[in-house]
């Protein structure tokens with residue numbers, strides 16, 4: 020089985036982007052962390068895009084391939100109904116979708132307190148750095 024780990028805008032800059040908030044490791048380190056933790060037979064497919072349409076297409080792909088999804092929608096979290104509707108297709112199809120955040124958006128600016136994705140997610144994990152992703156992998160039962 021394959022788990023899609025999808026990352027939204029500006030997360031390609033991890034490592035140098037606001038290290039006080041997001042730490043100093045980059046997405047390739049995250050890929051190694053998750054790949055090492057994955058159970059036998061679980062393939063980690065980690066991707067990042069700054070493009071809303073591309074992220075939506077990847078969610079459609081998850082529906083068609085019946086993949087569970089770990090999704091960090093980044094800033095799209097707070098306003099993208101198009102992304103929410105695509106994410107809803109995943110959970111309505113019976114697959115798991117875990118919304119993750121590296122930081123705890125509720126402890127930050129007001130505009131980050133609202134997520135338009137959470138209401139259709141299977142669950143939400145936020146505030147644990149890269150461990151938000153490893154906890155999500157455990158939550159979907161794909162960790163070793």
Ligand code: DQA
Nearest residue numbers: 092093094120121122124131
């Ligand atoms: C984030 C939190 C969002 O508010 C922000 O726009 C991001 C990253 C996080 O992982 O903490 O880009 O999703």
